[in-house]
Amino acid sequence: MDAESEGEAGFGEIYHCRRQIMYSKDKMWYLAKLIRGMSIDQALAQLEFSDKKGAQIIKEVLLEAQDMAVRNHNVEFRSNLYIAEPTSGRGQYLKRI
Numbered sequence: 677m678d679a680e681s682e683g684e685a686g687f688g689e690i691y692h693c694r695r696q697i698m699y700s701k702d703k704m705w706y707l708a709k710l711i712r713g714m715s716i717d718q719a720l721a722q723l724e725f726s727d728k729k730g731a732q733i734i735k736e737v738l739l740e741a742q743d744m745a746v747r748n749h750n751v752e753f754r755s756n757l758y759i760a761e762p763t764s765g766r767g768q769y770l771k772r773i
Contacts, residue, residue, distance in 0.1 A: 690749055690757070692741035697733055701764045704730045708762035716742055716757040734762075 697704070707730050711719035716738060723735040738759075745751040 688749060688751075689760070690741060690745050690751075692737065692744060694733070694737045694740075696767050699730050699733060701766045703728065704734070704764040707731055707734055708764050711759050712762055714759055715755065716759065717755050719759050 707723070707726070707728065711722060711734070714722070720735060720738060723731040723738070742754050742757060745757060746754055751757065
C-alpha cells in the first residue's frame, strides 16, 4: 500500500548544492561525514562549534536549503528536515605555474 493512499504524507527529497568552493574536498568530506543522517537542527548545532572554514560554508548551504524548502517546496516546519546524503567532490582546478 502506498503511504499517500492511507492519508499519510509521503517523504520528499530536496537537493541543494554550492559549486566552486575554494576549499579542499577532502577536508569538506570529513565535515559531510560528521553530519550525515542528522536532523538539520542537530547538524547546524554541530557545525556552529567547529572552527573549520568548511563548517561555516556547509552551515550557510544548509540554511539556504532550509529556506528553499519552506519557500519553494511547501515544507511546513523547518525542523522536519534531515541530511540524507552529503557529498563532497572536486571542482575545477586553477591553472598555476
